[in-house]
Structures are given as C-alpha cells and as structure tokens.
Amino acid sequence: MAVGSRLTHVIESQQFSRSTLEELFARSEEIKREPHRFMTRLNGQVMAALFYEPSTRTRLSFEAAMMRLGGWTMGTDNAREFSSTAKGETLEDTIRIVSGYADVIVLRHNEEGAARRAAAVSSVPIINAGDGPGQHPTQALLDLYTIKDELNRIDGIRIAMVGDLANGRTVRSLAYLLSKFKDIKIWFVAPPQVAMRDDLKAHLTEHKVPWVETEDLDAVLPEVDVVYQTRIQKERFTDQEAYQALKGVYRIDNRTLGLMRKYAIVMHPLPRVDEIAPEVDADPRAAYFRQAHNGLHIRMALLDRVLG
Amino acid sequence: MSVTDRRLKAVVMDADQIRRSLSRIAHEIAERNRGVDDLVLVGVFSKGDHLARRLAAKLAGLEGAPVAVGALDTSRHRDDRHLREPSHRAISRVPDVDGKVVILVDDVIHHGRTARAAMDALMDFGRPRSIQLAVLVDRGHRELPIRPDYVGKNVPTSDTERVEVLVEEEDGIDQAVIVVS
Numbered sequence: 001m002a003v004g005s006r007l008t009h010v011i012e013s014q015q016f017s018r019s020t021l022e023e024l025f026a027r028s029e030e031i032k033r034e035p036h037r038f039m040t041r042l043n044g045q046v047m048a049a050l051f052y053e054p055s056t057r058t059r060l061s062f063e064a065a066m067m068r069l070g071g072w073t074m075g076t077d078n079a080r081e082f083s084s085t086a087k088g089e090t091l092e093d094t095i096r097i098v099s100g101y102a103d104v105i106v107l108r109h110n111e112e113g114a115a116r117r118a119a120a121v122s123s124v125p126i127i128n129a130g131d132g133p134g135q136h137p138t139q140a141l142l143d144l145y146t147i148k149d150e151l152n153r154i155d156g157i158r159i160a161m162v163g164d165l166a167n168g169r170t171v172r173s174l175a176y177l178l179s180k181f182k183d184i185k186i187w188f189v190a191p192p193q194v195a196m197r198d199d200l201k202a203h204l205t206e207h208k209v210p211w212v213e214t215e216d217l218d219a220v221l222p223e224v225d226v227v228y229q230t231r232i233q234k235e236r237f238t239d240q241e242a243y244q245a246l247k248g249v250y251r252i253d254n255r256t257l258g259l260m261r262k263y264a265i266v267m268h269p270l271p272r273v274d275e276i277a278p279e280v281d282a283d284p285r286a287a288y289f290r291q292a293h294n295g296l297h298i299r300m301a302l303l304d305r306v307l308g
Numbered sequence: 309m310s311v312t313d314r315r316l317k318a319v320v321m322d323a324d325q326i327r328r329s330l331s332r333i334a335h336e337i338a339e340r341n342r343g344v345d346d347l348v349l350v351g352v353f354s355k356g357d358h359l360a361r362r363l364a365a366k367l368a369g370l371e372g373a374p375v376a377v378g379a380l381d382t383s384r385h386r387d388d389r390h391l392r393e394p395s396h397r398a399i400s401r402v403p404d405v406d407g408k409v410v411i412l413v414d415d416v417i418h419h420g421r422t423a424r425a426a427m428d429a430l431m432d433f434g435r436p437r438s439i440q441l442a443v444l445v446d447r448g449h450r451e452l453p454i455r456p457d458y459v460g461k462n463v464p465t466s467d468t469e470r471v472e473v474l475v476e477e478e479d480g481i482d483q484a485v486i487v488v489s
Contacts, residue, residue: 029464033318033486151332152461225332263332284324 009119010127010302013137013173018180025145028294028301035068038300042071045307048102049075050094051129052109057270057292058129058139062106065299071307074102080110092121099124104307107131125306133167133236139269140173142298143228146291150265151225154178160187160220162250163230163275165196170269171230172200179207186211187220191246194232217250221259227252229268229275253277260285267291320463320471321484326444329460330359333442334366336458341409344371346437348408350378352426353398355415358477359444363413378402380412385425406434411458415473415484417443420454445484447471 016024031038047066049059054077063073079094091114098105099122107118108129115128115135130136148154159178161171165188175196178184186204188196188211195213204211214220221227229252237243252266257280260266265287268276272288280286321329341347344367351360357379364375381398383389412426423441430436442458447465463471465486474483 026464150328152329152459261331261335263328263335284328 008306009115009122009125010137010306011115011119012128012135013140013176016137016141016177016180021141021144021177021180024141024298024301024305025148027304028145028297029149031300031304032294032297038069038304040070041304042066042069042307045071045103046101047071047073047075047104047106047303048098049073049106049129050079050098050108051075051077052080052107052114053130053132054078055108055130057295058108058136059106061292061295062127062129062138062299062303065296065303068296069300069303071103071303075106091117095122095126104303127302127306130169133169135173135176136169136269137173138295138299138302139170140177141302142291142295143170143174143267143269144177145298146267146287146294147226147265149294150287150290151263154184155182156184157181157226158185158187158224159226159228160189160217160224161196161228161230162189162217164194164232164236164246165190165230166194167233167236168230168269171196171228174228175200175204179204179209184209187224188213189215189217189220189250191215191249193242193246217256218259221256222261225261225264227260227264227266229266229272231268231271231273231275248274251275251277252280254279254283257283257285315488317469317486317488319483319485320445321461323476323482326460326482326484329444330362331366333458333460334363334370337363337411337440337442338367338370340440340457344368344373344375346408347411348376348378348403348405348436349411349413350380350402350405350426350430352412352414352422353379353381353400354478355473355475356380356413358475359415359442360411360413363411363442376403376408378405380426380429382422382425382429385428387421387425400429400433402430402433404434405430405436407437409438409440410436411440411442413442415443415475416445416447416471417441417454417456418447418449418471420450420452423454423456424452444473445471 066073095118104125106127106129109131112132112134114131119126232247268288349360349364351357364377367375379401381400440457443456444460446459446462469486474481476482
C-alpha cells in the first residue's frame, strides 16, 4: 500500500508523501481553473459508492467528481440496512462482489479499520471515505489543500483544532498530514472529556511537531493562522446528558472573530450545528464553504490519479 | 492596456483575497523582522507602489509605529532597455535606506528581471543592510536566481498566459487575473 508514483488504495492520510500531496494539489488547481480539459478523462470507468453510514457531502462530491471526469457512478446510501449485510454478509464478501463490478470503490463504514479490511480483499482500488472514528483521508486532503489555497503555504502554519477531538476523524487525519510539513504548531482546544487521543499526540511528538493542549480558546485565537472548528458529535455519545453539557462550549461568532488575525481563516468539515454562528458566514475569513467546494476538485484529482 | 483587449482566462484573486494576503504578508514581515524598526518599504512602479503603501499602513496598524515607504522606477536599470520604447518615466522617491532593511514590493514576479533591476536601482540610493522581496503573485518561470521572501499567491502559469494585477487606485478594482494574449 506504499504510495509511490502510483496510488492504489487510499486508506489513511499517513500514506501520502509530501511530493504526492504537492502533485495532487497542482492537479487540483489545474482542474479548478480549466475543468473542460478533464471532461473525458475517465470515460467508461465505473465508481461504486458503498456507504454504511449516512453522508451527503462526501458521497455527492465523489459522485460529482467521477461524473465530471466522464465516468459513471453507482452506489447505495444505506448499505447497512438494505444490502446483503442485513442478511449477515461480511464486509469482505461484499467487497469481493462489488470489486467485480466497479473500477474503484469508495467506502464509508462505521467501524474503524474497515477500509483496510476491504483493501485486503479488493481487486480494485479502495478509497476510504471515513471509517468510524478512524480516518477520513480525502477530507484531510481537501482540508490541507484549502490551507494552501487560502494562505499560500503549509509550512509554518499555526492551527487551532477546536471541539470534539476524541471522535473527530477529520482532525486526526489532518494532524497526521500536517506532521509531514515544516514548522507546524498545533493547539488542541477541547473539553477534557473529548480531548485529542494520546496515539496522535505521541505521533506528533515523535515527528517533532509542537502541540499544546488547552481549554482556553480566546487565548489561542490571536496566535493562529487557522481555526479548525468541529462539531461535538452527538451520534458518538451514549450518554445524552454528557453531550448536552459539552455542546456549545466553543462557539465562533463575531466576538471571537474579533480576536483572530485579519487574514486567519475559519475552517469546519461541516455539517455545523451552532458552533459557528451564521453571522460569521459574511466574514471573508469564513473559509468553510470554499473548503467544501475544494472537495470536488481534490476528489477529481485523486480519482484521476488512481484511475487515469 | 486593459484586460478587455485580451481573453480573460481566470480570476486568481479577488479583492477579499488580495486584502487578506496583504494582511498575512504584513504579519510575516513583522514576525520575521521582529517589529518594524529600521524597516523601509519600497514599491516598484506602478502597482508595487500602491501595494507597498497598503502594506505600510497595515504594518503601522499592527506595530503602532509609522513605516517609511518609497517607490522605485526601474526603467534605467532594465536589461531589456535597448529593446523597449522609451516610456514616460516616473520619478523614484526613496527614503534613507543606509543600514535599513528594505522590503521591495511588486505585484507579480515572473522571470525575476524586474526584481534584479529594482535591486540595482535601489543601490543608487544607498547601502541597505539587507533586501527582502514581497510579491502579490508568483507565477514561476524564473530566469535569475531570485526567490521572493513573501508571496501572496503562487499561480502556476504557462508562457502564453499573462498575470495582471488590477489595483483600486489605478483600475478601480482589486483583482488578479490570468489573460491569454
């Protein structure tokens, strides 16, 4: 699964080398500027979207990406309820079958490690579109691409990751990617109940990325180039009282915007609930909709690289 | 020359992006030089002049101290002077640069020949302690060993394209565009 000049499976963000990332970003830039040149790149190829967990953006942006490259898509949104899984079929068997129908499989699953299990038995490339609390590498790609697009660099970036860091797979994947760059500094701003997990902090320390853990968002805001806000994930709490206690502790609004640098950006993997006030949308530093839009181009670049 | 004469290919920066890029560059300048003491901003005529003034205002706001600004006409120092029509020349205004850190400011860097001419022109006014280069757009294709210290946006381009920066002071709008001639 090593990533050299040819990408096979896309399982976790650590697998991307810095040079592969830079090539993907350059391609993404090209696609964004002149999409018509890529309209027939993947003519005749078929993408299967197997989603065991709900998702609107990820699934639609993958499908749009495939179709804008001239390919076809098929898939199911509730693989868990309506497919053979309901009859007791294992993920491995499903993948063996579907890999006979498609040229690439985009997989979203509720269990961590599912993408790796799928890759072990698949005869076509697997793209991990989120595996439970594990990783979401294509989200991390579009996040990193957004940072580069908005701030023109990745080296030297100071970023605050805010909110549910224990359950947020997007922040995990992004932190892994950032550890490949120079002079990065990360602030983890979270209530202790959903603090960043130790394995990732150990990874950062090992790669000499300085990180700080704090609960004081206001003190961090004037220091950073990027505020990566996340949603407290209701669906990952068994105790709803614990969820109610944590939701809304960190909120980006006009007051907190006032503490940020004039060029700094607010990112969010979306969907948001109330952790970013709607009044923030009008500020040019609100980058989350541009970020979501970048998902299309980076996924086009990725499919082009995997299948082209 | 206006953009409408040629085919507009893409808008690479809008007014918001230009404003935020300049804010970021101002922060980077202040951080790298640990303040604005002994700093002089010198813009290359004509777009760089406007951008240098805006950067100076942002730096003054950040650091609470005024920053000296100047402007340079590079035409006498260009290596293609013999190939160009003599043009109407602006007159350089350069504050005291002896022993100062000079930040040269231009809109676009391409081959790097304007930056070289600007360094040459600057030396006529004194001996800066060091020179740094800030540009709004780096479009690549360098022909000289010059690399900007501060970049608003890297824009990969082909040789048949041109990057133009429009500024409100001259063009009524802030925008960076790619055009094909």
